[in-house]
Amino acid sequence: MRQHTTARAHIARMAPYTLAEFAIPAGQRLISLAQNESLRAPSPRVARAISNHVSQLAQYPDPEWKELRKALSQLHDIDQQSILCGVGSMEIIQCIAHAWLDASATVVTTQYAYAFINTVARYTDANIEHVEEDAFTVSIDNIIAAADENTTMVFLANPGNPTGTRIPRAEIRRLRNNIDPDTLLVIDEAYAEFSDQCDDYLFDLTGSTQTVILRTFSKAYGLAGLRVGWGAFEASIAEQVRKLLNPNNISLLSQVAATACVQDQAYMLETCRQTAYLRDALINNVKGVGLEPPASQTNFVLLPFESAEAASRVDAQLRQQGMVMRSMAGYRLPHCLRLTIVNQRDMDFVQENLLSAIAEEC
Ligand SMILES: Cc1ncc(COP(=O)(O)O)c(C=O)c1O
Structure with missing residues (x-):
């Protein structure tokens, strides 16, 4: 008997991700x-970098994003090998979800979590728990209380979307120290550049713990139209997520544009x-x-x-x-x-x- 002639039941049930409605x-x-x-x-260097690479468009892009990783690793003083790049950070979130979540998994996130985490939880059929915030601000105490040894992933955007509020990075370290070491902690820093100077980076956490830090070129770098995001990963996590990213995911022009942005801080x-x-x-x-x-x-x-x-x-x-x-x-x-x-x-x-x-x- 034929099976799977329709979408899986939980996909058929789910509503599509909704973007803004632009009718005027x-x-x-x-x-x-x-x-x-x-x-x-974006920086005027982007236009120059793009026009310098048009002659190379017959070839597939670098699948290892070498120049971009090099620029990011120099900027943030992190190991190039720990970096994975995606078609926006959304692609990376999606691949982490596919690698880690299924119907037996639980994601703990915040009351007003970035909506895309709800979508990926739905299409992986994972359970999701929204933890109460304190006046539109993430409460680490509440997350620690909610997460237990059955929590597969804690997902947190800092600063948050849609609240815009930010908690100090020391609070994220406290969270890491107080949840199960096997729970994957994903910190989405899509808006971090707007307040990076407030305190130290968290990238060191990705070297030694089950923690992922995500960033994007879509916000402060002004490159939303070219779709580039990246993350810093512990090696064994990166290995799994890499399998799910499209092998030639980021176009040549997007890679050179993002590299030019990094070089114009x-x-x-x-x-x-x-x-x-x-x-x-x-x-x-x-x-x-x-x-x-x-x-x-x-x-x-x-x-x-x-x-x-x-x-x-x-x-x-x-x-x-x-x-x-x-x-x-x-x-x-x-x-x-x-x-x-x-x-x-x-x-x-x-x-x-x-x-x-x-x-x-x-
Ligand atoms: C918190 C957060 N994470 C990730 C994204 C997606 O970014 P990207 O354009 O890199 O896919 C957004 C976009 O609005 C966002 O607000």
Whole structure:
């Protein structure tokens, strides 16, 4: 008898991952505030690096991402062998999940975890437990209390998405020391560049413990369109995850662009500086009209409204003028909207409209 003529039952049951809904009235210019992309184009070195490599496009890309790994290992003082690169950090999260999770596995994550971890738990059929946060901030105590010897993986984004809040890296070390040494700890640092200077890196943990640190070029480096992420892994974990990454995953142009970005730290740091300036101004302004956003250490701000209805009215009003924020209903935060920091000119327009929409609610 034929088997598996349809998708597996848990795949058929699951809802697809939902990205932002970008419908706006005809004739409006779209201002995307929904995907946490950078407020400016990547370093000018990217365009030069890409044009210098066009003649090589007949060949497959380097499957070992040698130049990119070399640049990353020099920047972060980590062993090149511990680095794996992916088509965005999403590909890496997906491959870690396929390697580690099945229906008998349990993932412990945070109350407002990055939505993609819910998706990969669903398609691997793993159980997932969301641990309560403390005022939109991860509680390490709560995670330690929830994780036991049956926990396969603890997944945590720091800073968090959609909250934007950050816990000190010493807290992550405390977590590592207080969970089972065999539990895989995945720390997603997609937004780390926006606050890297706050304390020491965690990469040393990946040398000696079952810990993975993930990073991306999609945020502070402004390379979301080329899809490059990377992670630092302990050798035996890297060995398994590598089997599941597509052998020629990252295009040649994406690899040279990401390498050029690493080599222009000054440009990336200036992006972070501009972002922080505009973000903190926005936070002050919305506080002035009665909102209480959590303290963001990222390139976005979570805006909590009085009710889901108020949030959806403000959302609709901005959308009428082409500004698209991210609804938070999928994060069980229907009274919130998430807003990405964009360039100064667009930000002025956004703030003017946002503040008047909020004022109408009061
Ligand atoms: C916390 C977090 N992790 C990972 C990603 C995905 O990044 P990438 O573009 O590298 O796949 C995002 C994107 O928004 C994110 O917010």
